[in-house]
Amino acid sequence: MKIGIAQINTTTGDFEGNSRKILDAAKLLKERGADFAIFPELALSGAFPKDKTKSSQFIKKNAEYLELLAGKLEIPSFVGFVRKSEKAVGAYNCLAFISGGRVVSLYDKCLLPNYGIFEEPRNFDAGEKVGVVELNGKKIGLTICEDIWSLDAETAPRYADRNRPVDMLKAENCDLVINVAASLWSPKNEAARLKLLENLAKELNAPVAFCNLVGCNDEMVCAGFSAVLSAQGKYCGVLKKFGEDFAVFDTENLRETEISQFDETAELYSALKMSLGDFVRKSGFKKVALGLSGGIDSALVAAIAADALGGENVIGISLPSKFSSGHSVRDAEDLAKNLNLRYDKISIAGVVAEAEKALEKIFAGLERDVTEENLQSRARGLLMMAISNKLGAMVLATGNKSECAVGYCTLYGDTCGGFAPIADVYKTDVFKLARYVNKDGEKIPENTILKPPSAELRPNQKDSDSLPEYDVLDSILRLYIEGNLSVSEIEKMGFAREVVEDVVRKFERSEYKRRQLPPAPRLTISSFGNGRRVALTDRKSYEF
Amino acid sequence: MKIGIAQINTTTGDFEGNSRKILDAAKLLKERGADFAIFPELALSGAFPKDKTKSSQFIKKNAEYLELLAGKLEIPSFVGFVRKSEKAVGAYNCLAFISGGRVVSLYDKCLLPNYGIFEEPRNFDAGEKVGVVELNGKKIGLTICEDIWSLDAETAPRYADRNRPVDMLKAENCDLVINVAASLWSPKNEAARLKLLENLAKELNAPVAFCNLVGCNDEMVCAGFSAVLSAQGKYCGVLKKFGEDFAVFDTENLRETEISQFDETAELYSALKMSLGDFVRKSGFKKVALGLSGGIDSALVAAIAADALGGENVIGISLPSKFSSGHSVRDAEDLAKNLNLRYDKISIAGVVAEAEKALEKIFAGLERDVTEENLQSRARGLLMMAISNKLGAMVLATGNKSECAVGYCTLYGDTCGGFAPIADVYKTDVFKLARYVNKDGEKIPENTILKPPSAELRPNQKDSDSLPEYDVLDSILRLYIEGNLSVSEIEKMGFAREVVEDVVRKFERSEYKRRQLPPAPRLTISSFGNGRRVALTDRKSYEF
Known part of the structure; x- marks a missing residue:
């Protein structure tokens, strides 16, 4: 069999655009000699349509466009779409096999993830039947993404009481197993998935063709890296990571290939670049705008944006206040020059002074406090949003995960924006990424990387005045947020109790800010937003 | 049996506070002659702890406090808590039966809702066993909230393939069936639940004791209205709606009682008042602040806030601009006086002028547009947030659902706030509520109710300049948002296609604003926020 893999970047709800990509790819793969073409999960509808599965119009369009594809596809193809279900939820996450101008068979995803940012059982009914099709006398077993994660020790218990596709396929003696996916990128997931596909091939004693989505929709980051494995579970070819790619593999001639080691920082950078570019473009924007403080966070976001969209599409604004150090503006200028x-x-002094004047009467007799610090940040937010409105540029919020975690951000100030590109990136990774950006020469000014982090909202302020050093802070945060550990459990791992308590207190007190953050790419299991769901009115009496 | 029902208002994660309420209520009910006490769903942990179920510390505290309660409860009691599970998710939504100083038996919720704002399967494993306890020779069947919704025709299909508690209880010949709940208030749900409890009694041929949560946690609004029904399915007593309440019913002496008709507007008002009060207090605030435009939305929110928290805890600020009509400030002043x-x-003129000056260079040669309108709104947001910071008052966002739906709100302007009390209330209901507020005399100035709605962001602006009349708008929005109907389907119901298209286009274009709205009480099935989950980068090519 000559397997064609079409690793395309689809957009949710873009039936026209997705159909065009599918038809073009099938044509290309046919020219390259493929017997059939495989597309990523929900290739036609885009992944994921979320509650739009409740719209009968949406379901209808899926069926209509699938018929259109059936009439036009030049080779047999496996195309994912949303299929009407008669069960309670009303829709299936389905993989259609199209051949000879018609839809020949349908396989509905059986295992639906309901953790992290995923909530598929909310929107899909679970399939229950095995998926097998015959093509040119060969038997092909079908699976969709999570369907095969019952082979992962950590994930398996979730599906203990369900019909598991891999188990059902055992009896089928397939000549090939397909997995179409919209599998999320993260350092941890990459290693686990590599292993999983090996196990899948061995378990079913069949070659595996894995077609993963590449690209981002909202917080989802899918890196591609589709692959073909031999029946012995050896990797015999992989597609690009972080880019569309197309390849044909001959099952009669599979030869083992080496999978190179991951460079975590390089991949994280690629993930951030792709997610920013996709979010901005898929939202209908070409330009972005951001405040350049001279600090490392805004510098990194600017560098990623310039790389993703072109420096000419990035509007960088320095908005100094009286507390900004001289180097802040110089560093911002250097950065802007380096990135083109x-x-x-723009001065915020006038707005801040007028706001303080307007508030004079109501604030009479009260001390200056954090209010005046926040005012500066919010004056910046107000000016950036005006620039966004007038110039049609999406504002980027530049806060990192460590800051957002402890509430070192001003709601409606530096959190303003349509997208928060690094809100799931810890500060220690921000430093690594800045070094990575500069690997071939200085883009981010050296001074920006070297100077002690500061919000510059009062004289001589430094982050380390009220926070532990970032390596300690990030370690505690990872244990608390990703690990779900308690204060006492973290203390036992070698951290000073008062430091842990202080960090956790700051974290829990600032939940309301995170609730209103712009969407951000999901890079960890507990990304703020949909990855981590908590109640604001939770008293949290149990944390200490 | 003398059934004691304790309809208490619990707070998520407040083990101390919830335990105290449970012990006090049990004591009170014992004094009133109850044989045992029933508490709402998850009474000990509060409903719902969401992802905190993943914290081993949280699970441990549940167990510890349950033991403490067991040692102190003065009568047998049914107390909900989060129980450790060995299955994949790791926790059960459990009802403990405590008697004689110890936990006698445990029942785990079987049917876990996964729609609307609910996502229980994310946080709980499903129980599979029937719940029955014996007390004084009587057999009591146990159910938790959704467990009995398999008797509702619309909900039943969701649980077709599960062990359904009501079915399992049929074989048990119970003398009484208990349902403990955190069931959401909405006009539709009230009628459905009344019918459901009748069916439950008839189906199992046993009296029913229903103990519902009263109070709000985040967007949840639970109204109480606990009840006892005879084995014939007749209502024999109900507890308060929208307030804590305690009652004892003797199963040997149940007499049918009349359930009075609902006044939808009165109940909606009570729901809004309770949710605002609970959110503010449970967040640790006493005071709120809001901008008073002289319009009906801010007037209604101010009236509700004054009723919930006391007028002296409500800071109302008039922030006129040059486009504000003379009556705007007068109406705001009258309102403030009426509500005490x-x-x-505060003038926003200085801030707006300075912002425009700061932006002069970058805006050179460009026309005035919506940017300058938004600037005014954001200047107000900035000043309100400063007042919040300095005076420790939570800002309330006053936008209604119709406005938020079509994007007639400015992100980081009038959407600023810790809570958005009426973001799930359509404008037509806002008018009804304003009339209701004034039922015993003018609180909201008559002029505020009568004048045509306007954002007053440019000269002589009126909402109706670019929107259909609100009764038409709201009808279209309800069909589109709550009904999931398409443009064509709505058109067929008698609306002009171009009007429907325009509304839907405005709705879909402003999704990004709704993503960053403050939390709001959930009053409809498709409340913005957790009740309705959509992708921002969805191209929505299928809507037209």
């Missing part, structure tokens, strides 16, 4: 941004400097 | 608010007037 559209750069400007 | 702390009132002040």
Whole structure:
């Protein structure tokens, strides 16, 4: 069999665009000699349509476009779409096999993930039947993404009481097993998935063709890296990571290939670049705008944005206050020059002074406090949003995960934006990424990387005045957020109790800010937003 | 049997506070002659702890406090808590029966809702066993909230393939069936639940004791209205709606009682008042602040806030601009006087002028547009947030559902706030509620109710300039949002296609604003936020 894999970047709800990509790819793969083409999970509808599965119009369009594809596809193809179900939820996450101008068979995803950012059982009914099709006398077993994660020790218990596709396929003696996916990128997931596909091939004693989505929809980051494995579970070919790619593999001539080691920082950078570019473009924007403080977070976001969209589409604004150090503006200017941004400097002094004047009467007799610090940040937010409105540029919020975690951000100030590109990136990784950006020469000014982090909202302020060093902070946060450990459990791992308590207290007190953050790419299991769901009115009396 | 029902208002994660309420209520019910006491769903942990079920510390505290309760409860009691599970998710939504100083038996919720704002299968494993306990020679069947919704025709199909508690209880010949709940209030749900409890009694031929949560946690609104029904399915007593309440019913002496008709507007008002009060208090605040535009939305929110928290805890600020009509400030002043608010007037002119000046260079040669309108709204947001910071008052966002639906709100402007009390209330209901507030005399100035709605962001602006009349708008929105109907389907119901298209286009274009709205009480099945989950990068090519 000559397997064609079409690793395409689909957009949710874009039936026209997705159909065009599917038809073009099938044509290309046919020219390259493929017997059939495989597309990523829900290739036609895009992944994931979420509650739109409740719209009968949406379901209808899926069926209509699938018929259109059936009439036009030049080779047999496996195309995912949303299929009407008669069960309670009303829709299946389905893989259609199209051949000879018609839809020949349908396989409905059986195992639906309901953790992290996933909530598929909310929107799909679970399939219950095995998926097998015959093509040119060969038997092909079908699976969709999570269907095969019953082979992962950590995930398996979730599906203990369900019909598991891999188990059902055992009796079928398939000549090939397909997995179409919209599998999320993260350092941890990459290693687990590699292993999983090996196990799948061995378990079913059949070659495996894995077609993963590449690209981002909202917080989802899918890296591609589709693959073909031999029946012995050896990797015999992989497709690009972080880019569309197309390849044909001959099952009669599979030869083992080496999978190179991951460079975590390089991959994280690629993930961030792809997610920013996709979110901005798929939202209908070409340009972005952001405040350049001279600090490392905004510098990194600017560098990623310039790389993803072109420096000419990035508007970088320096918005200094009286507490900004001299180097802040210089560093911002250097950065803008290095990245070829559209750069400007706007003073916030007038807005801040007028706001303080307007509030004079109501604040009479009260001390200056964090209010005046936040005012500066919010004056910046107000000016950036005006620039966004007038110039049609999406504002990027530049806060990192460590800051957002402890509430070192001002709601409606530096959190303003349509997208928060690094809100799931810890500060220690921000430093690594800045070094990575500069690997071939200085883009982010060295001074920006070296100077102690500061919000510059009062004289001589430094982050380390009220926070532990970032390596300690990030370690505690990872244990608390990703590990779900308690204060006492973290203390036992070698951290000072008062430091842990202080971090956890700051974290829990700032939940309301995270609730209103812009969407951000999901890079960890507990990303803020949909990855981590908590009650704001939770008293949290149990944390200490 | 003398059934004691304790309809208490619990707080998520407040083990101390919830335990105290449970012990006090049990004591009270014992004094009133009850044989045992029933508490709402998850009474000990609060409903719902969401992802905190993953914290081993949280699970441990549940067990510890349950033991403490067992040692102190003065009568046998049914107490909900989060129990450790050995299955994949790791926790059960459990009802403990405590008697004689120890936990006698445990029943785990079987049917876990996964729609609307609910996502229980994410956080709980499903129980599979029937729940029955014996007390004084009587057999009591146990169910938790959704467990009995398999008797509702619309909900039943969701649980077709599960062990359904009501079916399992049929074989048990119970003398009484208990349902403990955190069931959401909404006009539709009230009628359905009344019928459901009748069916439950008839189906099992046993009296029913229903103990519902009263109070709000985040967007949840639970109204109480606990009840006892005879084996014939007749209502023989109900507890308060929208308040804590305690009652004892003797199964040997049940007499049918009349359930009075609902007044939808009165109940909606009570729901809004309770949710605002609970959210503010459970978040640790006493005071709120809001901008008073002289319009009906902010007037209604101010009236509700004054009723919930006391006028002296409500800071109402008039923030007029050059486009504000003369009556706007007068109406705001009248309102503040009527409600006994702390009132002040702050000019936004200086901030707006300075912002425009700061942006002069970058905006050179560009026309005035919506940017300058948004600037005014954001200047107000900035000043309100400063007042919040300085005076420790939570800002309330006053937008209604119709406005938020079509994007007639400015992100980081009038959407600023810790809570959005009426974001799930359509404008047509806002008018009804304003009339209701004034039922015993003018609180909201008559002029505020009568004048045509306007954002007053440019000269002589009126909402109706670019929107259909609100009764038409709301009808279309309800069909589109709650009904999941398409443009064509709505058109067929008698609306002009171009109007429907325009509304839907405005709705879909403003999704990004709704993503960042403050939390709001859930009053409809498709409340913005957790009740309705959509992708921002969805191209929505299928809507038209």
